[in-house]
Amino acid sequence: MAYYDLYGKDLLTTQWWSKEELNAVLDLAKDLKMKYYSRVPHEYLKDKNFIMMFYNTSTRTRLSFETAMTHLGGHAIYLEPKMMRLTESGKKGESIKDTAIVMSRYADGIGIRLLEDKITYYGEGHAIIKEWARHATVPVIDMASDRFHPCQGLTDIFTAKEKLGNVEGKKYVIMWAYSPWARSWGSVQEDALIMSRYGMDVTIAHPPGYDLDPEVMKWVKQNAEENGREFVVTTDLEEALQGAHVVFPRNWHSPRRYEIGKEAEAKEAEKYKNWKLTMEMLEKYTDKALFMHVMPVDRGDEVDDEVADSEYSVIYDQAENRLHVQKAILTLVMGGRL
């Protein structure tokens, strides 16, 4: 595989990219991070345009992509579907096909964020992004959906490797945590996928009734088997945390979320307010685990400030790595000249 093999490729989940392709991103991200701090110019996407379609609001994703394009010499265009005549799913308006093809005539890549309250059932966000990818003639990047979050996944493995060195055989624990926010599954599922892919032992701990997507779980299991590693799903938090090298405490909604609504979902979650990462738990059970989080952190609910502000926490470095990793992704799929 050569770098230019990624030219034009969609990124809907890391699971559909080969290990070699993912490694190409991680290698280039490392190189770009060094160049950034050494002030070595790297305008690989001079004059190119990346369209960012935000059905849902965003801080990190928008800022990291927009600054990424500036560093690379190009430009990112911020679109909210309401700024356009494009209809949201289900309503009549310009077809995705027509819009995707036309956008492909102007810009060099399209990113889409679609999850949470902007969809009506689990899987719809991913399905719509796939529809865009099918028609667009430029690469489409999932910038967070209900199922996946590949840019976050790549950032998280990049960060884990940066902090732990060799990650093989290290234990990555994703724990459900209380919050009224009823977050989508994209981040936790993508992390389970990529961490198992890179040979980490993955454990997912959650209260009864918070199962994730069975198909994705099957993929995680396969990834673990291929690497001869463990994949455990449990409702026993204490057991899950034993010997962890990384803990990612994160709220997510139950499979009934789009049936019962966000309010009811938040209400239900209150039964498990004790699912919160505390300093005591971290020091008692884990192997001095890193606290990682895709942010925003619901401080006081998902995790205590004491942990979030401690030396165990790498969340700001992790957030920064979004920038470097996405610069690598954009460069590779949009045909940057290295």
Place this chain on the structure above:
Amino acid sequence: MAYYDLYGKDLLTTQWWSKEELNAVLDLAKDLKMKYYSRVPHEYLKDKNFIMMFYNTSTRTRLSFETAMTHLGGHAIYLEPKMMRLTESGKKGESIKDTAIVMSRYADGIGIRLLEDKITYYGEGHAIIKEWARHATVPVIDMASDRFHPCQGLTDIFTAKEKLGNVEGKKYVIMWAYSPWARSWGSVQEDALIMSRYGMDVTIAHPPGYDLDPEVMKWVKQNAEENGREFVVTTDLEEALQGAHVVFPRNWHSPRRYEIGKEAEAKEAEKYKNWKLTMEMLEKYTDKALFMHVMPVDRGDEVDDEVADSEYSVIYDQAENRLHVQKAILTLVMGGRL
């Protein structure tokens, strides 16, 4: 006329530019399109800023102008009047005069889109844009109004010439088509103006009660006469399509739209659901006519998918040409150094 004669010139309708000036745009657009595909840099507007004021939402117009400015080395600023303190017509706030003069101190050009539900009577959009142009000391470009759409008109003649070669004496048919969207007159009127200007035989077909602006129609007639060509307005669709080289099926509202409201207008239009371009009509009556459309297309209403997806359709190339044509316009009026 030299290229630099266009420096500082407003573009409110193609009708008010000389043939030489319009040709300068078409020539430069062709050159820029070639440069784009050959990856020849053309940063003619380095460091320059173009303000895009969108009273109405937009996909193609916004993306084509914003990517255009990136290619030219400058920057486009996306403004919605609600982001500003500026009042919409009729309400009290900062005067257009003050805002236009101040904007002219920061930016090198101003584009304005104002039509449909953002105005209260036909002609108001154009009148407000004219008011901006009167006070601004940098060029003002109509980016679609209730009366005109010069960037679209230039794109359409550019596309017609690209596809047909010599357009003189060829037949351009604008047919009213059913849609609940009640579209403004800008696009169809601008096309009638510029196609007649370039020596095409123009025919407009619509059901009774869908007359366009009489003053604009008079100009089209003059254009046709000056070129020794025909300009026909008819309610007989079959007759209109005979021997057509281009068909542009497009919904527009009746002259009563701002009296009766959009809902009533859409209701009225339902009487003419049979005004739709079908493959049968295209193959039976026309001379293998091109299907052109300014987009968005109301598929299933204005035209059948079968036509929109056929080899007769040039809509995606037409949409792409917005980019090249607008790059030429921006370069010429904003003082690009060629």
Place this chain on the structure above:
Amino acid sequence: MAYYDLYGKDLLTTQWWSKEELNAVLDLAKDLKMKYYSRVPHEYLKDKNFIMMFYNTSTRTRLSFETAMTHLGGHAIYLEPKMMRLTESGKKGESIKDTAIVMSRYADGIGIRLLEDKITYYGEGHAIIKEWARHATVPVIDMASDRFHPCQGLTDIFTAKEKLGNVEGKKYVIMWAYSPWARSWGSVQEDALIMSRYGMDVTIAHPPGYDLDPEVMKWVKQNAEENGREFVVTTDLEEALQGAHVVFPRNWHSPRRYEIGKEAEAKEAEKYKNWKLTMEMLEKYTDKALFMHVMPVDRGDEVDDEVADSEYSVIYDQAENRLHVQKAILTLVMGGRL
């Protein structure tokens, strides 16, 4: 002091910068203005990103900062808090701390505008911006708050010096003026601070009940004393205008604004509709004073058109100077290489 001493420095009010630091801005602004008109490239912030957070809408501030970043070779990112998951003051969401630190990992500077109806008590806007500045690791710039408006203040002294030459001992009159807009105190307070700092005699005239922030007034008094100049607050408008070299007529709300609400405030102000700058007043009482204004001007209320459009008016040049002054500020605090 060297230019690079300003690298990384927050700008929350000019009062907290030394005279030397303020002079560095004014000197560089003059140089950049000359370079702009001579078309000398000055891409001092190549590849750098400036985040503009607009809790309140804006015309001049947004456009002047965004065009500034283009001229300097960088990029400005337009954010409204509603585009993000960030909560407005008082509501639960991502913490300012987390957001400020993460933003600092992507961008090179952050500007914040927060005043008027987006706050619940006088001083809250400034307090929130201070909170951002405390956590951000890149410079934070007040882009207009309820207390201060440093970029405007620097622009106004720059303009006063440009028009009057030596400003020492000249009289700068800030007069309250009627308008239903109930404007915040930032602009008038910043102007009183910086004009007294640069040795002008400052007079503030307002009807009874329109006192400004006592702490800021104390600082103005100190500034005046240090320069051996006068600072007068009076309710006698005629007296105030005597011998003025500059008059800035501007509406502001009473200290009760957040208690009684904007509607009641506007109602109250109607008692003083005669507080308006007229040509007669200007010619009868002042020393051919310049009419200055931060804009938007409420024409007909704050000032007569006759004055705003006269040769006494320098408001458009003043507005333009925002661009040059802010380019100087951005360059100095964000580490531009001169």
